[in-house]
Amino acid sequence: MQTNTPPRAAVSNEKSVSTAIVIGAGMGGLAAAMRLGAKGYQVTVIDRLDMPGGRGSSISMGGHRFDLGPTIVTVPQELRALWALCGRDFDKDVDLRAIDPFYEITFPDGSKFTASQSTEKMRAEVARLSPGDLAGYDKFLKDSEKRYSFGFENLGRRSMHELWELIKVLPTFGMLRADRSVFAHARSRVKDPRLQMALSFHPLFIGGDPLHVTSMYILVSFLEKEYGVHYAMGGVAAIAKAMAGVIESQGGRFVFGAEADEILVRGGRAAGVKLTDGREMMADIVVSNADAGHTYDRLLRNHAKKRWTPAKLKRTRWSMGLFVWYFGTKGTRDMWQDAGQHTIVSGPRYEGLLDDIFMKGKLAEDMSLYVHRPSVIDPSCAPAGDDTFYALSPVPHLGHDNGVNWSxxxxxxxxxxxxxxxxRLLPGLADRLTDNQVVFTPETFRSRYLSPVGAGFSIEPRIFQSAWFRPHNISEEVPGLYLVGAGTHPGAGVPGVISTAQVMDTLVPPAPRPMPRAGAGADRLVAE
Structure with missing residues (x-):
């Protein structure tokens, strides 16, 4: 159904129903809405796009479906637990497939490293490239497990909005050498430059510079090995659609094509949202899945801030930008056997390229690429016999003094x-390209997702921009306001943003009275 007027945030036959507005239908916002619905809130989700998912949405063109953002799912039990909280079965709503091997890294010298779940296969890969590094790799895995246990299962599941919570964990941070970077830690364990890259590049998937991001993030190596890497048939957009279905079954409602202009503050509390067209929606609590920087700098521009002031945000270090080329190819399904579902084409430089991207803000002539070929496993993303690809290159964000003019x-x-x-990977590609192509640059991220400086993953997860130092899931600026998403604690990535909603859930009080539940056919609204 379409309407020119967004619904009131509270629509019920009962006089006392707690209401919530969620700004943004990204994965964090959807997870937050599901949890709020399970708590008894009547939830309205607003988003400026025309579908749920945010960065996890998709574009369809000429029979090709381009998944715009995340391409893999790790720690799937987080999603299963979220569904169970809502009385639903995740595996009935989403077809999740395990991928093994995970990905292949191709190096300029022609050598390759294949990552898989099996420890023995991984040890064999290390031994094949650099036998002398096998003992160091074994130590690295033990290091990774320790940091996973502390960083993901402990810190990542509880709020860090009180300074005392940080003070309590400082000794553990010291013991685990959180001051050391991911790259420095990998280099301390293995000597082969190829292995140093293979064990340290993971922070790039959440917007971090491996040369500067805390070594706590080597936990990803254990996370992949322990829980595997998965793909959702239909892409992450299929997960977002399923999440929206759960929200609607709880009585929640969506307003697409509606952009929040301001978080309304009444009586010292967040009281609702004003849209860019001037209309107002009121609620008992507000949850922002907009970028944390956008939330404080734009949506709360008329409210004095104590901590997240414009000056502080200007000093913030943001994640890198992304150049992403989505393209279709004709008649290639049986070609390019070396190009699996996930390939990393490593460039001739590693440390130098990272320095250009993150520190100098320089668009280098050389590059490293992440290439996704979902048609290997999911025929629904391309016409029969054809392929759908995306090639992603990390590039500087728009905030550097010598910012790139992407137009x-x-x-x-x-x-x-x-x-x-x-x-390096797809010989003869130019002759196989179709007209079905889309390019995203940092300017696209700034305009489509309202991402400050066009950053791909919001605030960079450096040690002094993590945990207590990161924007909190309960706002210290305005009571009744909560934040979720990549720019908040614990951080980016699908497991990270799902966890931001879990932390938020511990901070939001239950609704005082249960609301009447609507059926699975609850209306989805589109603002015109």
């Missing part, structure tokens, strides 16, 4: 990406 550089850079793909 001038996008086509030139795409040609450079094409050249690398043709030479």
């Amino acid at each position: 001038e550089m996008a086509e030139t850079y795409k040609a450079s990406v094409l050249k690398v793909l043709d030479e």
Whole structure:
């Protein structure tokens, strides 16, 4: 159903129903809405896009479905637990497939490293590349498990909004050498530069510079090994659609095509949201899944801030930007056997390229690429016999003094990406390209997702921008306001943003009275 008027945030036959507005239908916002619905709140989710998912949405073109953001699912038990909380079975709503091997890294010298779940296969890969590094790799795995236990299962599941919570864990941070970077830790365990890259690049998946992000993030190596890497048939957008279905079955409602302009503060508390067209929606609590920087700098621009002031946000270090080329190919399904579902094409430089991207803000001539080919496992994303790809290159965000003008550089850079793909992974690609292509640059991230400086993953997860130092899940600026998403604690990535909603859930009081439940056919609204 379509309407020109968003619904009131509270619509019920009962006089006392607690209401909530969630700004943004990204994965964090959807998870928050599910939890609020399970708590008894009547939830309205607003989003400026025309579908749920945020960065996890998709674009369809000429029979190709381009999954715009996340491509894998790790720690699937987090999603299963979320569904169970809502009285639902995740595996009945989503077809999740395990992927093994996880990905392949191709190096400039022609060598390769294949990552898989089996410890023995991983040890064999290490021994094949650099036998002398096997003992160091074994130590690295033990290091990773310790940091997973502390960083993900402990810190990642509880609120860090009180300074005392940080003080209590400082000794553990010291013992685990949280001051050391991911790359420095990998380098302390293995000597082969290829293995140093293979064990340290993971922070790039959540917007962090491996040369500076805390070594706590080596936990990803254990997380992958313990729980595997998965793909949702239909892409992450299928998970977002299933989440929206759960919310609707709880009586929640969606207003798409509606952009929040301001969080309304009444009587010293968050009281609702004003849309860009001037309409107002009121609620008992507000949850923002908008970027934390956008929330404080734009949505609370008329409210004095104690901590997240414009000056502080200006000093914040943001994640890198992303150049992503989504493209379809014709008649290639049986070609390019070396190109699996996930391939990392490592460039000629590692440390130097990272320094250019994160520190110098320089668009380098060389590049490293992450290439996703979902049609290997999911025929629904491309016409029969064809392929759907995306090639992602980390690039500087827009906030550097020498920021890139992507309106001038996008086509030139795409040609450079094409050249690398043709030479390293997909020979003859130019002759197989279809007209079904989309390019996202940091300027797209700024305009489509309202991401400050066009950052791909919000605030960079450095040690002094993590835990207590990161925007809290309960706002210290306005009572009744809660934050979820990549820019909040514990951070980016699908497991991270799902966990931000879990932490928020511990802070939001239960609704005082249960609301009447609507059926699975609750209306989805589109603001015109």
